[in-house]
Amino acid sequence: MKKYLLSTTIAAVAFSSAAMAQQQAQAQQSGLEEIVVTAQRREEQIQNVPIPVSAFSAEMLAKRQIVQATDLERYVPSLKMRNNITSPTNISPALRGSTQQDASLIVAESPFGLYVDDVYLGRLNGNNVTLADIERVEALRGPQGTLYGRNTLAGAIKFITRTPSQDDEWVKAEAMYGTYDNYKASVSVGGGLTDTVAGSFAAQINGKGGYWTNKATNTPVGDEDNTAARGKLRYTGSDVFDATVSASFSRSTNDALQLTPGTTPGVATNRQYRSKQVVPLYGNPYVVNRPVSNKSPSPIENNPRGNTKQWISSLNMTYDFGDASLQSITAFVNTRDFFSTDFTGTGGVGVTVSAANGGSLGGVVGATKLNADQLTQELKVQGEAAGGKLNYLVGGFFLQESGDQRFGWAIPGPFSTTQIQAFTHSYSFFTHNDFAITDELKATAGVRYVKDIKKFGIQFQYVGPVAFLNVVSPQAPVTLKNNYDKWLPKFGLDYQVPTSGAIDSMLLYTSIGRGFKSGGYSAIAIGNLNDARSPYGPESNWTYEAGMKTDLLDNRLRFNANYFYNRISDLTLNAQVAGVAGGPSSFPVQNAGAATIKGLEIEASAVPVDGLTLFANSALLSGKFRNLRPGSAPTNALANYGVAKAGPPSLPDYTLTLGFDYRHDLAMGSGDSAFLLGADWFHSDDYISSATNELILDAYSRIGAFVGVALDDTWEIKASVKNLANDKTLSTGSRGFLGGFLYLPPREYMLTVKYTM
Numbered sequence: 001m002k003k004y005l006l007s008t009t010i011a012a013v014a015f016s017s018a019a020m021a022q023q024q025a026q027a028q029q030s031g032l033e034e035i036v037v038t039a040q041r042r043e044e045q046i047q048n049v050p051i052p053v054s055a056f057s058a059e060m061l062a063k064r065q066i067v068q069a070t071d072l073e074r075y076v077p078s079l080k081m082r083n084n085i086t087s088p089t090n091i092s093p094a095l096r097g098s099t100q101q102d103a104s105l106i107v108a109e110s111p112f113g114l115y116v117d118d119v120y121l122g123r124l125n126g127n128n129v130t131l132a133d134i135e136r137v138e139a140l141r142g143p144q145g146t147l148y149g150r151n152t153l154a155g156a157i158k159f160i161t162r163t164p165s166q167d168d169e170w171v172k173a174e175a176m177y178g179t180y181d182n183y184k185a186s187v188s189v190g191g192g193l194t195d196t197v198a199g200s201f202a203a204q205i206n207g208k209g210g211y212w213t214n215k216a217t218n219t220p221v222g223d224e225d226n227t228a229a230r231g232k233l234r235y236t237g238s239d240v241f242d243a244t245v246s247a248s249f250s251r252s253t254n255d256a257l258q259l260t261p262g263t264t265p266g267v268a269t270n271r272q273y274r275s276k277q278v279v280p281l282y283g284n285p286y287v288v289n290r291p292v293s294n295k296s297p298s299p300i301e302n303n304p305r306g307n308t309k310q311w312i313s314s315l316n317m318t319y320d321f322g323d324a325s326l327q328s329i330t331a332f333v334n335t336r337d338f339f340s341t342d343f344t345g346t347g348g349v350g351v352t353v354s355a356a357n358g359g360s361l362g363g364v365v366g367a368t369k370l371n372a373d374q375l376t377q378e379l380k381v382q383g384e385a386a387g388g389k390l391n392y393l394v395g396g397f398f399l400q401e402s403g404d405q406r407f408g409w410a411i412p413g414p415f416s417t418t419q420i421q422a423f424t425h426s427y428s429f430f431t432h433n434d435f436a437i438t439d440e441l442k443a444t445a446g447v448r449y450v451k452d453i454k455k456f457g458i459q460f461q462y463v464g465p466v467a468f469l470n471v472v473s474p475q476a477p478v479t480l481k482n483n484y485d486k487w488l489p490k491f492g493l494d495y496q497v498p499t500s501g502a503i504d505s506m507l508l509y510t511s512i513g514r515g516f517k518s519g520g521y522s523a524i525a526i527g528n529l530n531d532a533r534s535p536y537g538p539e540s541n542w543t544y545e546a547g548m549k550t551d552l553l554d555n556r557l558r559f560n561a562n563y564f565y566n567r568i569s570d571l572t573l574n575a576q577v578a579g580v581a582g583g584p585s586s587f588p589v590q591n592a593g594a595a596t597i598k599g600l601e602i603e604a605s606a607v608p609v610d611g612l613t614l615f616a617n618s619a620l621l622s623g624k625f626r627n628l629r630p631g632s633a634p635t636n637a638l639a640n641y642g643v644a645k646a647g648p649p650s651l652p653d654y655t656l657t658l659g660f661d662y663r664h665d666l667a668m669g670s671g672d673s674a675f676l677l678g679a680d681w682f683h684s685d686d687y688i689s690s691a692t693n694e695l696i697l698d699a700y701s702r703i704g705a706f707v708g709v710a711l712d713d714t715w716e717i718k719a720s721v722k723n724l725a726n727d728k729t730l731s732t733g734s735r736g737f738l739g740g741f742l743y744l745p746p747r748e749y750m751l752t753v754k755y756t757m
Contacts, residue, residue, distance in 0.1 A: 007753045019205025026527065031607050033057065033553030037138050038160070040432070041116065041147055041382060041393055047549045050444065050494035050509035052077075052141040052601060054617070057160075058134060063661045063678050064138070067184075067206075069114075071126065073155070074702065075680040076139045076659055077601035077619035080650045082731055085259060085742055086368075087226055087306040089126045089252045092732075094650035095154040096141065096566055097597035097623050098539065100124065101574045101690065102338070102589065104514050106370050106422045107521045111539075113148050113156040117163075117246060118329050119314050120150050122374050122401055122424075125337035126250070126308040132228050133172075133188045133202035136160045136284040139599070141269045142564060145488040145517030146432040146446030149378055149397020149670035153515040153539060163244060164190040164198035166236050171757040176440040178750030180220075181209035196237030203229040210260040211746055215282055216291040216347060224254040243317040249310070256341035258288045259733065259740025261351065264358040266559060272641040273358075274686070275730035277558035278741055279353065281361070285728050285743045286355045288345040295348060297417050297463045299340060299410040300367040306339035333374040335403075344740045348412050358735040361411035362584075366526075372422075373404030389436040394445075399426040411525050412586055414464040418525045423455040426518070431598040432490070444492035444511070451485035452518045460529045476534045480521065486540060488514045515541045517572070522588040531577075531588035539591070541568045557606045565625075566597040571648065573691035575633035575732070585737045592635075592691060593628040595648050597621065604702050611663040615680075618656045623648040652687040652699075663710075672713045678706035689732055700729045702744075708752075716754040723747045 026341050035046045046055050054076045056066065064075055068443040069091060073081040078092035085335045086104040093100060098111035103124035121127050144152035153173055162170075169191030176184040185204060210222025230248035237239070242461030261281035267273040280287065301422055301677045314331035343364045350363035380395030431447035435445055440456050459477045492511035519538045522531040547562025570591040577586045599622070605615040623649060628635045637646035653667030659680025666673040683701045703725055708718030726747035 006362050007311070008365055027054040032503065032551070032558055032605055032613070033059075035136075037136070038158070039138055039140050041380070042391070042610075043594065045561075047505055047507060047551055048496075048546075050442075050492060050507065050511065051144075051624060052545070052547060052564075054139040054141075056137045061134060061137065063706070064659075064680065065722060066705070067121065068569075069157075072139060074680070075617060077603065077617050077655070078140075078141060078599055078621060080130060083257060083742065084259060085343060085732060085738075086341060086706060087125075087256055087308065087337070088254050089306065089308040089337070091124055091127060092211075092721070093124070096543075096564065097568060097648050097651055098154040098541070098571070098594060099573070099650050102415040102587065104339070104368065104370075104373055105418060105523050106403050108521050109517050109520055111154045111517055112149055113144070113150055113152045114707065115156060115158045116248075116628075117161055117314065118158070118314060119333065119356055119397065120148075120311075120376055121333060122150070122399070123333075123335045123337075123372055124309045125370055125372075126252070126335050132186055132204040133162050133200075133230060134159055135162045141540065142511070142545055143488065143490065143513040144405060145428075145450070146490045146513070147393070147450040147514060148400055148428050149395070149428045149430065150376075150426065151517055153517040153541065161202070161230060161246075162188065162190060162200060163234075164192075164200040164234050166198055171733070172755065174207075174658075174752065174754045176750050176752040178208075179748050180209075180211045182748060182750055183207060184752075192236075193233075196235060198234045198236050201230070203227075210258070212286045212288055213284070215289045216285055216708065221288065221290060222255050222258050224252065226250070227251045231527075240320045242316070243315070245313075245315055247313045250308075252306070255574075256304045256306045256339045257742055258286075259306075259341075259345045259742055260285050260288060260740070261345040261361050262331045262358070262733070262735075262741045263353050264735060266356065268360065269355050269359040269736060271694065272643050272694055273735075275698045276598065278730060278733075280741075281346070285730070285741070286746065288342075289347040289349075291347040291349075293348055293523040293604060295340075295365050295410045296414045297410070298367075299338065299369045299406060300365055300408045300410055301340040304339075304341040306337075306341070308338070310334065310335045313607050316738070321383070323385065324381055325379050327379070329378040331375075331376045333376075335370070335372045337370040337564075341365070341703045341742075343738045344574045348351050348410060358521060359739070361735075361739045364584075364738050365410040365412065366407065368405055368407045370403065370405040370432040374399065374401040375513065376400075376743075377450065386435070391434050393430075393432045394740065395430050397428040397430070399424065399425075405523075407525075409561075411526075415462070415584075416526060417463055418523075419459045420523050421455075421457040421632070423520075424518075425453040427451055434492075440498065442494050442497045444490070444494070446490045448488040450516060451483065453508065453595065454482050454484070454518070454520065456482075456521045456535070457478045458529065458532050460521060460525050475529055478529050480535055482535050484517060484519050484538050485537065486514075486516045488513070488516055502553050505549075505557055506551075507549040509548075510546040511544075513543050513545075515543060524587040526583040527586060531586050534670075536572055536589050536591050537570050537573075539568065539570050539572045541566050543567075556608065558604065559600065560603045561730065563600050564598070568595045571595045573633060573649070576690075576692050580600070589689075590632050591629065592625075595623060596626055597648065597651065599625045611674075612663070613661045615660070615745060616656070620654045621651050622653070624653040626719060633691035634693060640692065641694050643693040646693045647688060648680070649688045649690050652685040655682070655684045657682045668711070673711045676706070676708040676716070678704065681714065690734075697730060697732075700727060701725070702727065702729070714756060716752075717755075718752045718754070720750045720752065721747065722750075
């Protein structure tokens with residue numbers, strides 16, 4: 001806490017001092033970029049929105065080197081966005097203490113909503129969104145159920161792509177190449193096609209060669225090749241009616257994720273360990289063993305690989321009545337995901353080590369095929385009343401999702417298969433209203449009702465000789481149906497402080513809101529169906545929030561801060577349970593108990609001189625369980641790993657990002673040319689990686705930087721680097737059964753050329 005307070009105080013003082021020293025010398029009113037967001041489903045300047053929102057324009061995304069969804073965790077307070085242990089396209093998200101770790105399952109539920117152009121994406125498979133032709137990203141924190149229709153327990157992340165219009169024509173192209181054969185090529189065009197229709201098209205290919213080495217063949221592994229395309233047609237022939245049809249496709253082929261085998265010398269299997277105590281089995285965290293071997297059952301393949309495809313199509317129509325508008329958003333999403341992977345990095349061959357060094361590496365190979373169809377429909381009316389004092393929104397949201405998933409397991413030879421069928425029927429009604437009591441004081445009130453109807457079926461078969469078959473419970477198919485519903489209110493007040501002098505604007509706000517994430521099912525069945533027979537219940541929370549948003553010194557200094565107090569009920573967490581009669585472990589999802597999460601989130605930026613932008617964001621977090629259910633993973637932490645006081649996972653005590661962007665105009669060419677420079681430093685304190693409390697991920701830092709030149713506002717050439725210090729940072733993993741470790745990428749250099757017209 002001392003280090004956190006010292007660093008944030010120094011940063012804030014430095015920003016303020018630099019800005020104040022330069023402000024008097026500046027004649028012009030240039031300053032921070034104004035960002036317009038649609039966080040409350042209408043266009044507003046971000047500093048007028050009484051919600052904690054992190055927003056990034058296209059230019060900011062490029063400067064911060066945010067190229068996929070997982071990059072956001074460095075710049076959004078309290079957010080964790082990591083790959084799970086299956087595929088580069090799958091993410092395991094966490095925000096403010098709520099998390100989802102079994103992201104590859106068809107029944108997984110995200111703790112916050114993911115949206116592309118207001119289309120909800122229910123599957124975490126394939127949603128490590130590669131950012132192509134993105135106009136803006138908005139990350140909302142806290143329950144947002146009165147504004148959005150699905151799973152906004154802890155917030156919502158919105159990816160807004162560029163929409164064509166008659167008066168905006170553009171052509172953009174970009175090419176990049178870097179270390180490990182890292183490459184990217186993209187093109188985006190848009191503008192008027194006829195007097196009444198505008199269109200746009202964007203396409204991108206990107207990927208890289210692997211930075212892991214296959215010990216068996218001494219060749220690189222870890223390749224990724226991705227393709228994405230999006231087309232939009234917009235009707236512009238009416239002043240009151242607007243309609244946009246959008247269709248997109250993305251595909252990723254890869255070598256799956258490479259899990260490094262590791263041991264913990266001197267730390268027994270029944271004791272908690274830290275990431276720095278993990279010793280890679282082959283001496284290097286980027287070395288794995290992948291001999292070609294004929295694995296079965298289906299869908300396991302000879303060598304680890306992944307293939308994810310996603311189609312998104314939508315029709316967005318708005319009719320303007322004057323003081324109100326009616327909007328309909330109809331969308332269809334199909335997600336197909338396949339991976340076959342070695343979870344231990346040993347080539348599917350069990351490696352035995354002493355218990356004092358972390359136990360045996362099980363040699364577990366698993367594979368899955370998933371196919372999910374999602375249909376959503378949203379209708380909402382919003383407008384003004386009472387002479388402009390009342391802004392109201394009333395909406396309804398419908399979701400239907402169905403799909404199936406098949407697993408195969410080898411431990412290390414053929415072991416078991418499962419077949420899963422899942423169906424969700426969800427509808428919500430919500431309203432969000434704010435009323436101007438005075439010119440400065442505004443009250444907000446809203447409520448959402450949600451009901452989910454879920455069906456789940458799973459079948460299990462042993463496919464190999466299993467010594468303990470006769471002592472486990474019968475493996476009859478499981479069929480379940482459950483209904484979940486909840487009322488979710490929200491109340492708030494915000495006050496625009498009358499300003500003068502150095503204060504340009506100041507918004508104070510407070511709110512109380514309830515969040516909800518639906519219940520579901522434990523579907524990782526490797527040795528039996530015991531876990532699948534009992535569903536877990538919904539997770540909900542009450543979040544109490546207070547914050548401020550300030551612009552200072554002629555829009556040269558911005559300081560936003562908010563404090564939240566989050567009381568979670570029935571927190572859903574993944575557990576690892578010892579197998580029956582010596583069989584493999586099971587991995588149920590549990591309602592572990594109640595928890596309290598508190599946090600202070602800070603975002604600051606400053607323009608002390610024209611061309612130079614300083615920025616910082618930070619989160620100071622604290623979490624504890626108020627009570628725990630008997631048998632849950634945190635409850636068993638003392639007996640299993642000697643942890644006397646278990647805490648919620650994915651909650652570092654603090655995170656901190658500091659950075660700058662600099663642009664210096666150059667007298668060259670016929671237009672605006674400039675020298676470009678930027679860097680940022682991200683630091684995270686250590687935190688518990690999972691509910692079992694077995695592994696602590698040690699504190700780590702990542703540094704990114706770029707240098708380049710812009711020519712005539714048309715060409716840009718930039719050299720950049722990620723992980724400048726080449727830190728070898730462990731991201732997730734475990735010992736023993738399914739024992740392998742995933743490391744973040746090593747240092748990567750890139751050269752990018754961009755053309756804009």
